[in-house]
Amino acid sequence: MERSLLTRALPVLIGTLFLAAPAAAQGVPRLDSYDGPTNIQPRLRKDTPEFRFNWCSPILLSPHNSKTVFFGGNFLFRSDNRGDTWRIISPDLTRGKPGPSAHRGHTITTIAESPLKEGTIYVGTDDGNVMVTQDGGKRWFDLTSTLSGAPQGGCVSRLEASRFQENLVYVSIDRHRNDDRAPYLFRSADAGESWTSLASGLPAEGPVYVVREDPRSPELLYVGTEFGLFFSLDGGSAWHRHPHLPTVPVHDLAVHPRERELVIATHGRGIYVMDVTPLQELAGSRGNKAVHLCDVKPARAQRRSALSSLGVKHYAGTNPSYGAVFGVYLREAPGTPGRLTISNGDGTKVIELPVAAQGGLQRLVWDLNREGTDTGEYNPVPSGEYTATLRVGNTTIRKSFQVAAEE
Known part of the structure; x- marks a missing residue:
């Protein structure tokens, strides 16, 4: 080697x-x-x-x-x-x-x-x-x-x-x-x-x-x-x-x-x-912060297709997580689970993700689909600016990010 x-x-x-x-x-x-x-x-x-x-x-x-x-x-x-x-x-x-x-x-x-x-x-x-x-x-x-x-x-x-x-x-x-x-x-x-x-x-x-x-x-x-x-x-x-x-x-x-x-x-x-x-x-x-929401990178929604296999010659690395990725840090485990709410430019809630009641760094992923979309279906939210709001106990943190959606 x-x-x-x-x-x-x-x-x-x-x-x-x-x-x-x-x-x-x-x-x-x-x-x-x-x-x-x-x-x-x-x-x-x-x-x-x-x-x-x-x-x-x-x-x-x-x-x-x-x-x-x-x-x-x-x-x-x-x-x-x-x-x-x-x-x-x-x-x-x-x-x-x-x-x-x-x-x-x-x-x-x-x-x-x-x-x-x-x-x-x-x-x-x-x-x-x-x-x-x-x-x-x-x-x-x-x-x-x-x-x-x-x-x-x-x-x-x-x-x-x-x-x-x-x-x-x-x-x-x-x-x-x-x-x-x-x-x-x-x-x-x-x-x-x-x-x-x-x-x-x-x-x-x-x-x-x-x-x-x-x-x-x-x-x-x-x-x-x-x-x-x-x-x-x-x-x-x-x-x-x-x-x-x-x-x-x-x-x-x-x-x-x-x-x-x-x-x-x-x-x-x-x-x-x-x-x-x-x-x-x-x-x-x-x-040293008790609660922290990391900056959110721009996310892109696009249609995905599976690659055809080449048999024993086939090799494909693992792709990054598809969608918007959120880093949440909790210094200590809170008494109750938190929540991460995604809203659009008008302030309307798009989806809510649960935050586990455990200390350390958590990684949450949103697939950019509208709420209620069936697994495997492509039904993205519109392009534009979105806001992620993290609520843990009495702490609230907001971060904005961009979504670009392929039609």
């Missing part, structure tokens, strides 16, 4: 995709929808020792320039023209000697550029080094010794530079190849000069493969481990395991900033997509 890594798409140049493909030594594909695939692997100069590349070499698009790409071997490569040409902006950042390694090791495994300060770049390697430059590669500083909470020599599985604080950075270290399966996860608020462990509450024998900071809520962190997905609503003080994903290694995570969805890549090439709107709204002090 191979692990899934999420590819990176250019935010400005539509139709261009960089692939974090296994065995990068054999080539790094850039897919241009108009021109087809192009191998953009950095080329050796004459009389230069052979480069070393990880099986899953990291590739990073700069958050400051859509044409700037970073790529990791044993050196850090930079391209300012989407990979057409490359230049080396670092010394060998690993502990290896010049030339190939007998076990294809001593390579860069993770790259992170600060979204707040262009030129501040963190790099981690499979032999335990953590390096940083604050001037685009002119000078590099070794932070490895400042990570006193982790044994030396593990694989730096991920670095994550904060979108909210300039000097805030996260690092995870995987030492399962050293026969050490403990989780190693750290946070630094001073650009790597000192670190605080965030591993408490994670599985005792579950290596950490990836850490991500949510782009909307700085207190919301996601961690991929050997035993699935964990998230924290308070910056890493307490961790919660996602109960609806299988117990499978999670190797990569990405949050879609517009759709507010977490894309989860697992060992075995599995991909999951999760709506994280409720988590974003409950992170930090907002989670």
Whole structure:
């Protein structure tokens, strides 16, 4: 089995995709929808020792320039023209000697550029080094010794530079190849000069493969481990395991900033997509509310038809819930069940959904049909603005949302 890594798409140049493909030594594909695939692997100069590349070499698009790409071997490569040409902006950042390694090791495994300060770049390697430059590669500083909470020599599985604080950075270290399966996860608020462990509450024998900071809520962190997905609503003080994903290694995570969805890549090439709107709204002090109704995304009513089966070749993933989805949070179980009333623009009640008398996060779905519609029948409400009103005890919360209905 191979692990899934999420590819990176250019935010400005539509139709261009960089692939974090296994065995990068054999080539790094850039897919241009108009021109087809192009191998953009950095080329050796004459009389230069052979480069070393990880099986899953990291590739990073700069958050400051859509044409700037970073790529990791044993050196850090930079391209300012989407990979057409490359230049080396670092010394060998690993502990290896010049030339190939007998076990294809001593390579860069993770790259992170600060979204707040262009030129501040963190790099981690499979032999335990953590390096940083604050001037685009002119000078590099070794932070490895400042990570006193982790044994030396593990694989730096991920670095994550904060979108909210300039000097805030996260690092995870995987030492399962050293026969050490403990989780190693750290946070630094001073650009790597000192670190605080965030591993408490994670599985005792579950290596950490990836850490991500949510782009909307700085207190919301996601961690991929050997035993699935964990998230924290308070910056890493307490961790919660996602109960609806299988117990499978999670190797990569990405949050879609517009759709507010977490894309989860697992060992075995599995991909999951999760709506994280409720988590974003409950992170930090907002989670102390007794009752909360999450923002409601626009909903679309459309006719649905079943796909024909291809027999053993048939494959179809699970579709998102059809209709309008409502997130309801109750800090404690109320004395009586609540109710969620949907009304149209005139204030007329369209339908009412029950809210269970239990604490925690609930997910309610309305199929956008008029009340009394038979199962399987398409009888949607008209397009327009609707209001969801949540009533629990003496608390009332209203949120408006849009419905677009196909005729």
